[in-house]
Amino acid sequence: MKRFLIHSIVTTLAILIVTRLTSCVQVDTVTTAVVAAVCLGIVNAVLRPIVLLLTLPLNILSLGLFTLVVNGGMLFLVAAVVQGFGISGFLDAIGAALAISVISLILDVLIGVK
DSSP, X not given: OHHHHHHHHHHHHHXXXXXHHOSSEEESOHHHXXXXXXXXXXXXXXXXXXXXXXXXXXXXXXXXXXXXXXXXXXXXHXXXXXXXXXXXXXXXXXXXXXXXXXXXXXXXXXXXXX
């Protein structure tokens, strides 16, 4: 539970940073970013493994690059569900998912999360 909370905070910060860096991601309030981060964590824990298993042949053919599309799809799904959190399009969702992943990785290293 503690790890999920820390990861949700890091993801919230990453979402807020991506919102400031690009115009394709819109977040109304910090509370909306927190809700989006928690929903993204839940979607990534429940739905993402199923989708990755179903798209395994595409992942193998693309040498794992199709995972970026899956991550973008998960973020786009969260944006469709959470009010006040929006993404311009699917390609923007893929780019935002990549940026959120990189920023989360950097923040995890700085904080010392394993």
